[in-house]
Amino acid sequence: xxxxxxxxxxxxxxxxxCYPIIFLISGSFMSGQELQANLKPLLTDYTDAYIAGxxxxxxxxxxxxxxxxxxxxxxxxxxxxxxxxxxPIMGCQLLVGVPAAWGFAKYxxxxxxxxxxxxxxxxxxxxxxxxxxxxxxxxxxxxxxxxLSVILPAGFSTFSVFIMYRFFSDIPxxxxxxAKIDGAGALQVFRYLALPIGSAGxxxxxxxxxxxxxxxxxxxxxxxxxxxxxxLSLYLPEISPGTAxxxxxxxxxxxxPAILIFLAGQDxxxxxxxxxxxxx
Amino acid sequence: MKFxxxxxxxxxxxxxxxxxxxxxxxxxxxxxIVMFLLTILSRAANAMTIPRVETDNAAKKTIEHTVEQxxxxxxxxxxxxxxxSGLKINAVHAANGMAVEEGTPLLELDVNDIGEKLKELxxxxxxxxxxxxxxxxNQSLQDSERSTNISRAQEDYNSAAxxxxxxxxxxxxxxxxxxxxxxxxxxxxxxxxENAQDEASLKSVYEEKQALYNDALxxxxxxxxxxxxxxxxAKKSSSKxxxxxxxxxxxxxxxDKIAKYKELKEKNGIITAAGKGTVxxxxxxxxxxxxxxxxxxxxxxxTGNGLKFKATLDEDQQKYVAxxxxxxxxxxxxxxxxxxxxxxxxxxxENAENQDVVVSLGNTDKVQIYDTATLxxxxxxxxxxxxxxxxxxxKGANGESDYVFVLTEKKSVLGTQLxxxxxxxxxxxxxxxxxxxxxxxxxxxxxxxxxxxxxIQAGDRVRLAESDG
Numbered sequence: 001x002x003x004x005x006x007x008x009x010x011x012x013x014x015x016x017x018c019y020p021i022i023f024l025i026s027g028s029f030m031s032g033q034e035l036q037a038n039l040k041p042l043l044t045d046y047t048d049a050y051i052a053g054x055x056x057x058x059x060x061x062x063x064x065x066x067x068x069x070x071x072x073x074x075x076x077x078x079x080x081x082x083x084x085x086x087x088p089i090m091g092c093q094l095l096v097g098v099p100a101a102w103g104f105a106k107y108x109x110x111x112x113x114x115x116x117x118x119x120x121x122x123x124x125x126x127x128x129x130x131x132x133x134x135x136x137x138x139x140x141x142x143x144x145x146x147x148l149s150v151i152l153p154a155g156f157s158t159f160s161v162f163i164m165y166r167f168f169s170d171i172p173x174x175x176x177x178x179a180k181i182d183g184a185g186a187l188q189v190f191r192y193l194a195l196p197i198g199s200a201g202x203x204x205x206x207x208x209x210x211x212x213x214x215x216x217x218x219x220x221x222x223x224x225x226x227x228x229x230x231x232l233s234l235y236l237p238e239i240s241p242g243t244a245x246x247x248x249x250x251x252x253x254x255x256x257p258a259i260l261i262f263l264a265g266q267d268x269x270x271x272x273x274x275x276x277x278x279x280x
Numbered sequence: 281m282k283f284x285x286x287x288x289x290x291x292x293x294x295x296x297x298x299x300x301x302x303x304x305x306x307x308x309x310x311x312x313i314v315m316f317l318l319t320i321l322s323r324a325a326n327a328m329t330i331p332r333v334e335t336d337n338a339a340k341k342t343i344e345h346t347v348e349q350x351x352x353x354x355x356x357x358x359x360x361x362x363x364x365s366g367l368k369i370n371a372v373h374a375a376n377g378m379a380v381e382e383g384t385p386l387l388e389l390d391v392n393d394i395g396e397k398l399k400e401l402x403x404x405x406x407x408x409x410x411x412x413x414x415x416x417x418n419q420s421l422q423d424s425e426r427s428t429n430i431s432r433a434q435e436d437y438n439s440a441a442x443x444x445x446x447x448x449x450x451x452x453x454x455x456x457x458x459x460x461x462x463x464x465x466x467x468x469x470x471x472x473x474e475n476a477q478d479e480a481s482l483k484s485v486y487e488e489k490q491a492l493y494n495d496a497l498x499x500x501x502x503x504x505x506x507x508x509x510x511x512x513x514a515k516k517s518s519s520k521x522x523x524x525x526x527x528x529x530x531x532x533x534x535x536d537k538i539a540k541y542k543e544l545k546e547k548n549g550i551i552t553a554a555g556k557g558t559v560x561x562x563x564x565x566x567x568x569x570x571x572x573x574x575x576x577x578x579x580x581x582x583t584g585n586g587l588k589f590k591a592t593l594d595e596d597q598q599k600y601v602a603x604x605x606x607x608x609x610x611x612x613x614x615x616x617x618x619x620x621x622x623x624x625x626x627x628x629x630e631n632a633e634n635q636d637v638v639v640s641l642g643n644t645d646k647v648q649i650y651d652t653a654t655l656x657x658x659x660x661x662x663x664x665x666x667x668x669x670x671x672x673x674x675k676g677a678n679g680e681s682d683y684v685f686v687l688t689e690k691k692s693v694l695g696t697q698l699x700x701x702x703x704x705x706x707x708x709x710x711x712x713x714x715x716x717x718x719x720x721x722x723x724x725x726x727x728x729x730x731x732x733x734x735x736i737q738a739g740d741r742v743r744l745a746e747s748d749g
Contacts, residue, residue, distance in 0.1 A: 069318045073326045074693035076319040083312075228695040235693075256311055263304035 092155025105168030167201025207265030351591025355581030429514035437507035444500030664716035702738035
C-alpha cells in the first residue's frame with residue numbers, strides 16, 4: 001500500500017515535470033485560435049487569470065509545422081548556424097580534448113596537478129565570470145561577430161577533458177606496458193589502445209558536449225551581434241497570439257537532433273555522467 | 281488467384297535487429313537530409329513570394345510642364361451665305377470642304393420661280409400702296425370732322441356767354457333800380473301822398489330783383505360749363521389709326537424683297553461666294569430641287585485672314601498656358617509651327633471648367649483647315665533640389681499625405697535584408713514624370729521604389745530586380 005502511494009506521488013511529480021514538454025508538443029498541433037485562447041493571460045495584461053491548457057488539441061493541425069518548415073527560411077538559417085557551431089566545437093574537442101585527457105591520465109609532467117586543478121576551476125566557473133575576459137581577447141583577435149568567437153572557447157572546453165580523463169584513468173597500466181614491450185610507440189598506444197578502450201568516455205563526452213553546444217545561449221548572444229549568425233537556440237520570435245504556434249513547432253524541431261543524439265549515445269552518456277560524479 | 285493466396289499467406293518478416301543507437305544515428309542522418317531539402321524548398325518559396333522592386337534616386341531638377349493637347353485647325357472667321365427663302369433650287373455647285381474664291385458660283389436658283397415670285401410681290405406692293413392711300417384719305421376725313429366740331433362748340437360757347445351776359449346786365453340794372461327806389465322812398469316828407477309806395481314793398485321788390493340777378497349769374501355759369509365741355513369733347517381725337525404706318529412698313533419689306541429678287545434675277549439666279557474661303561457647312565435642305573430655307577444656306581470659312589488652331593484645355597493644362605504665350609503646333613505630318621501666340625482663352629461652352637484656347641497661325645501652308653494638330657507648350661519651373669520620379673510617389677488614401685517607399689537595409693536572421701520604409705512627403709510641384717519635394721524629405725542616396733511586381737507595404741521584405749544589379 002505504502003509502495004503504491006509512493007508510486008502515485010512520484011507519478012504526479014513526474015507528470016508535473018513533464019507537463020511543459022507535453023504542453024509544448026500538444027501546443028505545436030493547436031490552431032492559432034486555440035492557442036490564443038489558452039495563452040490569453042500570458043499575452044495580455046490580464047493578471048488575474050492563469051494559462052489554461054488543454055493537453056489535447058480540439059482541432060489538431062499541422063499548419064504550424066508547415067509554416068515553420070516551408071515558409072520560414074530564417075528558421076533554417078539558424079538551424080544550420082547551430083550545426084555550423086556544434087560540429088566544429090565537437091571536432092575541436094576531439095582533436096584537442098582527447099589527447100589532453102590522455103596526457104593527464106597517463107603521463108607525468110611537472111605541475112600536472114596544478115594545471116589539472118586550473119582545468120577543474122575553469123570548468124566550475126560559470127560563463128558570466130569569464131565573459132568579459134573572453135570578449136576582450138576575442139575582440140583583440142578580431143573574432144567578435146564571427147562563429148569562431150563561439151567555436152574556439154567552446155572547442156577548448158575543459159568539461160569534456162575532465163570526463164574523458166576519468167575513462168582513460170581506468171585503463172590499466174599493465175595493458176599499456178604490455179603494448180610498449182611489444183614495441184608500440186606513444187602514438188600507437190594512443191591510437192590502438194587509448195581510443196578503442198576509452199571510446200565510451202569519448203562518446204559520452206561528445207554527447208554531453210553536443211547537448212551543451214546545441215543549447216548555447218549566452219555565448220552567441222554576447223559574441224555574435226549579427227543576427228544572421230545566431231544559432232537555433234536564439235530563435236525566440238516575439239511570441240504573439242499569431243506566432244505562438246510556430247514558436248512551439250520550432251522548439252519541437254529543435255528538440256529532435258538533441259533527442260536523437262541522446263538516444264545514440266545514451267549508454268555511454270550514463271557512464272560518462274557517472275564518471276564525472278566520481279571525486280578526484 | 282495465386283496472387284491473392286500469396287497476400288493471404290503473407291507473414292511479416294521479423295526485422296533485422298538494429299540497436300537504438302544505430303537507429304538514432306540513421307534517423308539523425310535522415311533528419312539532416314530532410315532539413316537540407318526543406319531549407320532549399322523554403323528558400324525557393326521565399327524567393328518566389330518576396331516582391332521584386334525597381335528603384336531610382338532623387339535628383340536636382342527643374343520640373344517641366346509640357347501641355348500637349350490635340351485640336352483642330354479652323355479658319356479665322358465664317359460667313360453665312362443667305363438667300364430669299366422659299367425659292368426653288370435648280371443646282372447646287374458647292375460641296376462641304378470646297379475651297380472657293382470670290383465669285384465662285386455656289387448654287388443656282390430657278391429664274392422662272394424668281395420671276396413669278398417677283399410678280400406676286402409687285403402685286404402685293406401695289407395693294408399695299410392702295411391701302412395706304414385709303415387709310416390716309418380716311419384719316420383726313422376724320423381730321424376735318426373733328427376741327428368742324430371744335431369750331432362749332434366754340435361758337436356755341438361764345439353765343440351762350442353773350443346771351444347770358446345780356447341777361448345778367450338786365451337783371452343787374454333792374455336790381456339797381458329797385459334798390460334806388462327803395463332808398464329814395466325814405467326821403468319823402470309827406471308819408472300820406474297818394475302815389476307814394478310804402479318802404480316795405482319797395483324792399484321786397486329789391487330783394488326779388490336781387491334773386492333774379494343771382495339766378496342769371498348761376499344760369500350763365502351752368503351754360504358756359506356745358507359749352508366748354510362740348511369743346512373738350514370735340515377736341516378729343518377719334519381712335520388713333522396706324523393702318524397707314526404699318527402698311528407702309530409691310531410695303532417697305534416687300535420692296536426690299538423685290539430688290540433682292542430683282543438682284544437675283546439680274547444674276548440669273550446664281551448665288552456666288554463673297555470672298556475666299558472653304559465651304560464648311562451646307563444646310564440639309566439645300567439640294568437640287570429643294571427650296572431655299574429661312575436660315576443660312578451654307579457657311580464659308582474665311583481663310584483669307586489666315587488659320588487658327590483651336591483646342592480645349594482641362595484644368596491642369598490651363599495652369600501652364602496663358603494668352604500671349606509662345607507655343608508650338610505640331611501637325612499630323614510631324615511638321616512644327618513654332619513661336620505661334622496664344623490669342624485667346626475662354627471658358628468652354630459645354631464645360632465651364634475647361635478652356636477653349638485659340639492660337640493664331642497666320643497664313644501658313646503647313647496645315648489645312650480641319651486638319652488635326654497638337655498644341656505643345658513647355659513651362660519650366662525653378663530648380664528643385666529634391667525631385668523624384670513620379671512613379672515613386674504614392675497617393676495617400678482618404679486624404680492622407682502622399683508618401684514614398686524607400687529601401688532600407690535591415691539586419692535580420694537572413695542577413696542584411698532590404699525592407700520597405702514609408703516616408704511621408706510634401707509635393708511642391710509635379711508633372712507627368714517628376715515630382716518636386718520639400719528639401720530634405722528624401723536624400724539623393726535613398727533608393728526610391730518605382731516599381732514592384734507585387735503589392736508592397738511598409739515593413740515588407742523585398743529584393744532588387746535583376747536589372748538593378
